[in-house]
Amino acid sequence: MSTGVERIFVARLAGTTVFDPLGDAVGRVRDVVLLLRRSGAPTAVGLVVEVPGRRRVFMPLTRVTSINPGQVICTGVVNLRRFQARASETLAIGELFERSVTLKAGRTLAYIEDIAIEQGRGRVWQVTKLYVRSGERRRGVLGLSRKGASSVVDLDEVTGLATRDKMQGAALVIESFADYKPADLAAALMEMSPARSAEIAGALDNERLADVLEELPEEDQVALLSTLRRDRAADVLEAMDPDDAADLLGDLPATEAAELLELMEPEDARQVRQLLGYEDDTAGGLMTTEPVIVGPETSVATCLALVRVEAIAPALASMVFVVRPPLETPTGRFIGLVHLQRLLREAPHDSVGNFVDPAIASLEPADSLAEVARRMAAYDILALPVVDEDNHLLGAISIDDVLDHLLPRDWREHEPRASRMTTAMKAVTTATEGSDG
Template identity: 65%
Template sequence: MSSAGNRVFAARLVGTTVFDPIGDQVGRVRDVVVLLRLKGAPRAVGLVVEVPGRRRVFLPLTRVTSIDAGQVISTGLLNMRRFEQRASETLVIGDLLDRHVEMVDGSGGATVVDVAIEQQRTRDWLVSQLFVRRRPQGKGGLGLRRRGETLLIDVDEVRSLAGGTELQGAELLLASYDDLKPADLADVLHELGATRRLEVATALNNERLADVLEELPVDDQVSILSSLELGRAADVLEAMQPDDAADLLSDLPVEKAAELLALMEPEEARDVRRLLAYEDDTAGGLMTTEPVVLGPETSVAAALAHIRRRDLTPALGSMVFVSRPPLETPTGRFLGVVHFQRLLREAPHDAIGVFVDPEIEVVAPDAPLSQVTRLLATYNLLALPVVDTERRLLGAVSVDDVLDHLLPQDWREADAEDTDRAMTEQMEAGRG
């Protein structure tokens, strides 16, 4: 992390554990806050620290006593107020990585790869050096574009660190957060400025962006999708779960939603259109059209392989829905379900039709949210079949989709506040 004395590279600092003076872990570093100045080196003023509840708070560098390999030591309690970036502040990871700068000597441009901060005798932390990659010039002998050389330079060797009108890349920022779950990456995007949020979202591949969009507040979802090129926006919608895609389209202007539906693959658009026909607070509006549906002749081993899919939520992976062909929703006659635990108890070569639970409760697509909730709670289910009057399986309502509709829109914020308050009380009690 530290390459020379009290010099620290910001990108390597991300993920480092923050401890209080008695050795208790309080969070992890997610970014470094600096103040860019017209004259003189930028000044680093604090760290953005992620604490339990996925809340990001501000830790002033004046309260950091030590930054060593693998740990940051603070002087005491963190202020649990959520970090909000001020206009005068710049985030190293969020704003500076991938920024294009021009060399003072006129030798061309470069891209910022990392930023070094260094503590001065005054105890202030200043940005002292930049690790940059020069923009490649020309092509190699085989006609391939050369990869620019990397340099460690003093911060005063560039003239445009404060940025310009050119869009900033996002590859290095995303590399810093590559190990984050979609919900955690969504929190990162939510806290970025609107321009930077779009840059980062655009740099994600379609599948990753779809997963992240499903975790973002509605306003962020609409803003990002509306800013994408139409063809790509349609591709992202196809990669989303049909129920989430339908929810997002319902929040767009009717003309825009219709245009995107027309650009989607017919099969994907068909499922979304079906869901859009139902009211939001009904089983049809809540359900996904893509549960695991198999025929009764399927072996236990094959069924287990299907619910092992990475893109399947734990709730939908808790059971296999068994029906007659066709197996795409709306299916043939719905026969029942086989629960995951039952599959684990049976021989791999046995057919799942032998173990079907035909007594599982089902709901009609117009069943209200209150009925769905009662059935899930009464029978301790993680998912509930939705069938039509001919007992064809239309989809399944999972408990996570029900919770999303039952909880207030700001439930993530409220949960984080409750968690932080409890943690603060515990820390204060331990020092009483």
């Protein structure tokens, strides 16, 4: 392997474009996979590369032919299976950065901010240098920060590199995902060790953590929630969409779920308890109790402002549900729904009740998953209302809720994103054909 520089610092390598031998971009480096040893220098065995679709895959360093400033050249053969660190593996940025070590000279505590790798005998890449900063930590918005002298030291000048730091900060990891979707951060947490993912979760604010939990497989949701204090876990559940919170609580032991419900705010707990009363694969179990709900006299301009709220999922923001008061679920009599496209075509001061779509029939809580999928396919619609026998709106089902239940339980873990839509469409078609048959 040829390298344009003798020593490579991982922080500078992160974000570097990976090219195949023909010069086509394969992806970008996001981390370096290390093997830590009780004695001797840690060995770098591969790169975590983010390929199109923001999927992270493993690229062995044996497949890398050249590392130069601004580019990494590989053999062009990339395994698109999602990367997940093994028990023996450690992520340089995700798990070593921010770890504390002790400088032998003066027994001073310092924190790792970067590491250098070099290729030695047998073309083996090893960690040779650490960039550290000394000084006490201070708690900040993103985790723990510190001020102090920085230096580049050899491995034999420090102790504690292989020891997990219980107070290890999460600022760098969280900051690196600031502009990413929650699903991307969720995928990164699944790559890390359970202890490190718990540290990152502990440093996230409740809303961000709630969004990330909604993107994790059920087993990982339960595992991560169990690492939080009970009062913090209840706060995070309150920040989740009620249907996702109900799904998560349904996977917990009954006594634990009951304890968390008692710690939640009464109104949030009421909505979740309502959803827990329905079977998972029914309209009632699939719905959320927080769609965009308005009265018939509400102006078009007000409706457009409501669907513009960033926290509302795109599928639910595609329409508003018009009801008689009260406007909280279960509402007064359900009048109908109005599509966002229709709102965009009408005068801002007009009342939304004039533009209800009469062709959309409501679902009942006991309707099956197959029936929900069939209706969505028939109406070519992203969300459907669910009403009780007295025509009170109970909630709405969005297409993402349906796909989450139609796809295999481990779809987040194995399928490349490029093929997920194909699989999703096949799932909807299969469910629809089964219902018609």
